[in-house]
Amino acid sequence: MEWETVIGLEIHTQLATRSKIFSGAATAYGAEPNTQACAVDLGLPGVLPVLNGEVVRMAIKFGLAIDAEITPLSVFARKNYFYPDLPKGYQISQFELPIVGKGQVTIELADGSSKVVGVTRAHLEEDAGKSLHEDFHGMTGIDLNRAGTPLLEIVSEPDMRSAQEAVAYMRKIHSIVRYIEISDGNMQEGSFRCDANVSVRPKGQKEFGTRAELKNINSFRFVEKAIELEVERQIDILESGGTVVQETRLYDANRNETRSMRSKEEAMDYRYFPDPDLLPVQVTDEDIEKVRQTLPELPDAKKARFVEDYSLSSEDAGILTASRELSIYFETVVEGCGEAKLAANWVMGELGGYLNRENLDIGNSPVSAEMLAGMLKRISDNTIYGKIAKEVFEAMWKGEGDADAIIDSKGLKQITDSGAIESLIDEVLANNPKQVEEYRGGKEKMLGFFVGQIMKATGGKANPGQVNQILKEKLKGG
Amino acid sequence: MSVDKSDIEKIAHLARLQIDEADVADYTTHLANILDLVAQMNSVDTEHVTPMAHPMDAVQRLREDVVTETNQREHFQAIAPQVEDGLYLVPRVIE
Amino acid sequence: MHTKTIAELAAGLRDKAFSSEELTRETLARIRQHNEATNSFITVSDELALAQAREADRKLAAGEAGPLTGIPIAQKDIFCTDGVLTTCGSRMLENFIAPYDATVIRRFGQAGAVMVGKTNMDEFAMGSSNETSYYGPVRNPWDLDSVPGGSSGGSAAAVAALMVPGATGTDTGGSIRQPAALCGITGLKPTYGRVSRYGMIAFASSLDQAGPLARTAEDAALMLNAMAGFDERDSTSIEREVPDYSAELNRDLQGLKIGLPKEYFSEGLDDAVARVIEAAIDEYRKLGAEVVEISLPNSNLAVPVYYVVAPAECSSNLSRFDGVRFGHRCEDPRDLEDLYKRSRGEGFGAEVKRRIMIGTYALSAGYYDAYYLKAQKIRHLISDDFRQAFDKVDVIMGPTSPGTAFKLGEKTDDPITMYLSDIYTIAVNLAGLPGMSVPAGQVNGLPVGLQIIGNYFDESRLLNVAHRFQQVTDHHRQIPSGFA
Structure with missing residues (x-):
């Protein structure tokens, strides 16, 4: 039955x-x-x-x-x-x-x-x-x-x-x-x-x-x-x-x-x-x-607004509005960094993972919404990128200061000066003629090798997009 | 209205009163007499009457949410039959 | 000194004719002398009284005294009194030193009154003869083989025997008015909500009300001035200005409209008592009052309704006496249920148990509508009867009790007959109205009380009506032989 x-x-x-x-x-x-x-x-x-x-x-x-x-x-x-x-x-x-x-x-x-x-x-x-x-x-x-x-x-x-x-x-x-x-x-x-x-x-x-x-x-x-x-x-x-x-x-x-x-x-x-x-x-x-005046925005309404205003998926909006503290945290981050999607990814991803692992409520997060927003701003303006950002986040979690201080003290700032990158690339290409030949012979996979060499030389601080772009031009130029 | 011994036992249990076996008959008679007296109420039609829980037609006054009481445990427990470590003791409660 | 009223004693204290300490010592001596005969007191608080008297003398000397400063007062043993045994007439509270003061106790304290002791009462105020007290029955000073009435019998007997000039009582179904009538003194039950119930051990919460017992209406007014008023610790106390109850005492009664409910003068009323009441009404005619017959058609239902409502509320109110946090606990309980059943079975007397049983039955599944709800509906009808009556008259008068004091033991085997002795007083509690009993004469050497019922918060008028009567009669001045 x-x-x-x-x-x-x-x-x-x-x-x-x-x-x-x-x-x-x-x-x-x-x-x-x-x-x-x-x-x-x-x-x-x-x-x-x-x-x-x-x-x-x-x-x-x-x-x-x-x-x-x-x-x-x-x-x-x-x-x-x-x-x-x-x-x-x-x-x-x-x-x-x-x-x-x-x-x-x-x-x-x-x-x-x-x-x-x-x-x-x-x-x-x-x-x-x-x-x-x-x-x-x-x-x-x-x-x-x-x-x-x-x-x-x-x-x-x-x-x-x-x-x-x-x-x-x-x-x-x-x-x-x-x-x-x-x-x-x-x-x-x-x-x-x-x-x-x-x-x-x-x-x-x-x-x-x-x-x-x-x-x-x-x-x-x-x-x-x-x-x-x-x-x-x-x-x-x-x-x-x-x-x-x-x-x-x-x-x-x-x-x-x-x-x-x-x-x-x-x-x-x-x-x-x-x-x-x-x-x-x-x-x-x-x-x-009188009591109605004191009523805050409720979860259902807030979720609908998140979907509408921040173009989040219904599922993400649901997660971010499940608790009032989390929703306030999220909106504070958005306000600080100006990018809702980026904020959502970090709040639910890296931050969520850390909180889970250490069994903490959002209210007890060692990384405040303002600190996270500060770091995300540095991603937006290309000061740091993903992998470095995770390093910065971990340092913030450990209480080593805010993003700017950490980037500064650890020298994690991305190299965005195209002149500096160009000369680095020239050096790498000059040192690896055989690989250049292979690439030019049609082995396009070799591009990854050059990117890797350059990132290694910069300690990961070069902007991968920028490196890619300049590399391709140089290799084309012959 | 008839009341029997088992009614008395049931009520005594609900009220957690130990009643001597010898007194059960008295309680039975008394309760039956009271119920007879009270049965006079049935002579009145009350279908459209609202019950009156209070003599005053007033509403509940509300207290402000402030802590006004201080710890008086020693004072209050001085009159308790059995206490230990600040707790009131009772025979073991089995759930 | 013991023959003086509160008003006279207050004048003596102010004029330094005697000190409060002298007055208190004499009062304590008189209590010792007569308590054996009447058994009015459960506790006599000598040391506390003398300390309070000395403090009162200091205030008198400093010119900070009020009308009750230094006056010895007895408190019914139903009011929790910090540091003093508070038994409520029960074995359950044989060892209960209350850890806080009832509002009534606190107010008398603030007024500078001296508490000389705690008076005997029916157990948990359940009784009309004071025979249910665990501490033995109180005897009526007018006839030591008769009951003083109840439940405030100890207070009434103490005042009647001139042991104290005033005492407090509580009235759930007549417990101030009926003993006042049977002991030949003046008693007032105020409007429900007028006096705080905080710290007054509850019998039936929607009916209980505290009030004064004294020899004169003038004294009752002085006591009520101290007792009445809003209390934030009692949700049912009324936020309403308290008048000076002494201010209107002498108002002329010309044109006063008195209603006599025909139901209060029908079968069951002792003929001789009826004649005393009629004579008292004639006095009022002489004072210029107009007397009309009225009807309170649901009067006959007051007792049945009361014996549902009061036991129902008491069955719940008395659940807290469980042997866990205070009060009597049985020896060596086998288990939790044994602790409850034996502690309660041993701690409560027969009448209390009977009422708990009735109340438990009336509230139990399947009976609630037929008993409790039905009773609360009829209570509304009874209350409406009074509302309609007060559209036509200023006060209602009748006998307080259908007869005079009965012999000890006469009605103990027949609780229902005992219950019916409250037939004229109960409806007032159900409606929440103020009511008084004043001495109106005697039958065979035993006092008869005239009941005066007023509209809500009309205590001033009641006291005025009683006071004018006492100025032209001397029933309230009678003193039982042996207590002069």
């Missing part, structure tokens, strides 16, 4: 605020345990939540970025369950009336086509703390620093049909939240993580199959792997005549397997009800307009 995979994602993105969603405690990552958990975060008796206005603006910003409806009066509800990392015994979240309603994003598929994925809703909520399972005499330690950190949970429609589509969607959301600067998207620190609802059904069947929820996946690679494994597992079950159980599963990256997390015999009964400690959150048209 042919199977079809159905995937929906719930992405939790941590909002980049200074203070927590309902308290004035700091949200900084990596503090000593429980030093950023104030009375409100600890759920001490008598404390009350007060909503951070910044999270509301950030949620609106996201809503606008995905063309979604913004709810004029949204409501915070309590999701009740007991867990040691949940101090109040309930999580303040949004249930019936989320702040962001239906929206959509477009993803690019491997075959070059694109697909629209629906976003059902996005709602604000507080994060829980962390359980540490190291050995405390067989006990678990609870750190509540993260409790109360603002999250935007972005829920997709079950529109994705493969692990690859799921990854493309996740990347797209990741790029949007970073473009609009509502989240740092840092996956190692848990600022961007997702749950995947996965089911399979016979191709052509309308009803969805029973789904499993894969919890807390925090990398693009793991999403793909976890989904693929889960699909395989479900198909195996179905093909051997079994039934898939609705449950929560955990992806174990070390063992490369998914396993059942908590038994669902006790169906979760969260007893949602509107939080009486908080009032409805009002968003007026005026509020929305």
Whole structure:
């Protein structure tokens, strides 16, 4: 039988605020345990939540970025369950009336086509703390620093049909939240993580199959792997005549397997009800307009502009706009050197390679956009050419200064004085009469030999085009 | 409205309350009585009534995004039943 | 000194007739003398009180004193008090030294009041008789075999027994007004949102409101002046100017329109109590008020709605008591579930557990619409009844409680009957309105309270209406024998 995979994602993105969603405690990552958990975060008796206005603006910003409806009066509800990392015994979240309603994003598929994925809703909520399972005499330690950190949970429609589509969607959301600067998207620190609802059904069947929820996946690679494994597992079950159980599963990256997390015999009964400690959150048209003013150019629009303005291929434009930092870097280079194609080749080629090798973000590149532009200018004005340029780039990467300084100190400037080149050529031709004869006898391949000799004599600094041209004239002249 | 022992056990579990076996009957009677009392609500047609979650017809006030709290871990943990290395300790959590 | 009101004591302090330290010492002595009989206090904070009194004397000497500077006040043990045991009447918080101050505590501190102790109360404010306290029942100074009412029973008894001139209470379904009525004192529940709930241990968040208990409306006004006001730590507190509640006390009542809801004078009301209330209404006629009959047609639904909304909210509010970060923790938990179930099972008393159970049930899957949502809709109808009434009248009057103080143990086996004793007070909380109880007379030596309900933020008018009554009557001056 042919199977079809159905995937929906719930992405939790941590909002980049200074203070927590309902308290004035700091949200900084990596503090000593429980030093950023104030009375409100600890759920001490008598404390009350007060909503951070910044999270509301950030949620609106996201809503606008995905063309979604913004709810004029949204409501915070309590999701009740007991867990040691949940101090109040309930999580303040949004249930019936989320702040962001239906929206959509477009993803690019491997075959070059694109697909629209629906976003059902996005709602604000507080994060829980962390359980540490190291050995405390067989006990678990609870750190509540993260409790109360603002999250935007972005829920997709079950529109994705493969692990690859799921990854493309996740990347797209990741790029949007970073473009609009509502989240740092840092996956190692848990600022961007997702749950995947996965089911399979016979191709052509309308009803969805029973789904499993894969919890807390925090990398693009793991999403793909976890989904693929889960699909395989479900198909195996179905093909051997079994039934898939609705449950929560955990992806174990070390063992490369998914396993059942908590038994669902006790169906979760969260007893949602509107939080009486908080009032409805009002968003007026005026509020929305104010946020709209702060919205930067979004990835899709920027990509279209790159194709149009810089005559880049759609693929290159896609790569260069995948992150806002990279797109800004690229445009700074273009501005500095004036040649978009050249800039694109270097940013995606040499620079991309170095960054990859050293596992660095564009933000941490030792070669700034201005430095790269400075070097590319020297290629444009024929001061250096390709091979030398790579040498200059490497030196810049190692922190030896900017392009001009390196060219100067290493004496890498191209010899462009045609008189000097002519005399060099004369010398080479005079020293190699036999080869000259051969060339003139029709062995045109010998041209390469002469070019090589000349480059050797100049330490590679002669302009190959210029050398070629003069050589051909001289050899013709006889 | 009838309530039976298994309802009481289910609710007690949801609420994480240990209830003595001997008290189950009392809880059952009490809950049934309350549900009878509450059933009076059914005498009113509320189809076109909006629910009232708050006495005040107001909207949420928004706080500025500033850090106002300082570290008070020692103070807060002085009243905690069991802490170690700044962490609250609970019996091992199995996922 | 103990027979003096707050206003009289404040005058004495200003005139240097006595110091706050002398007053405080005498108050502490009187508490020691009478607490055994009434069990009004869970904690008496001698040292803290004397330190605050000395600071108050310094302010008095420096001429920086306000009306409450140096006045001994008792706080209901529901308000978190930094460094002081705060039990909320529960075994759950038997060892809970609060690590911060409730806004109400902070405001009294800023006003220079002296906190002499924390008063007994029904566990987590759930009760109408003060019998659910883990620290033993409070006894009514008018009859030590009767209940003082609840949940602010310790505060009401402490004021009635002249142990303190004023105390704080909280009112979720009548918990200030009903004990005030049963103990023969004056109690005010302000408009929801008028007094900050920050640091007040929550029972039912959309109903809870703190207010003063004192002997006179004049004193209640002085206390409310200190308590009321916007608090940025409470999202439900209202950003609205606070009037001087003492300013309007003497306003003439000529032309005041009083509404008497016919539903508050029907079956269930004790005849003798009804006669006391009618006599009080006659006093108002003499003061120039116009009395009209009104109807609050959904009154009979207030108790059913309340017993869905309040338990639902409490079931969630009390989830934080889990034995992990504070409060009672069971011995040697086998596993996490055992930790939760035994800590909560041991820490909470029977009534609290009953209400958590009801609330959990009402919110659980499949029942939400039939119970919680339905209740919130009827709550709207109840609230609309009042809105319509206040189009026609200035204040609404009726009995605070259907009867006088009942005997200890009389209703403990029948929670539903107990719940019905709040029949006249609950609707006010559901609507969020301000309400008062003032002493209106006695039946068989036990006090009867007249309830006065006002429109939103009309506390000044309530205090005025109560104060004028107290100027022409002496019910509020009665002192229980044995406590003179």
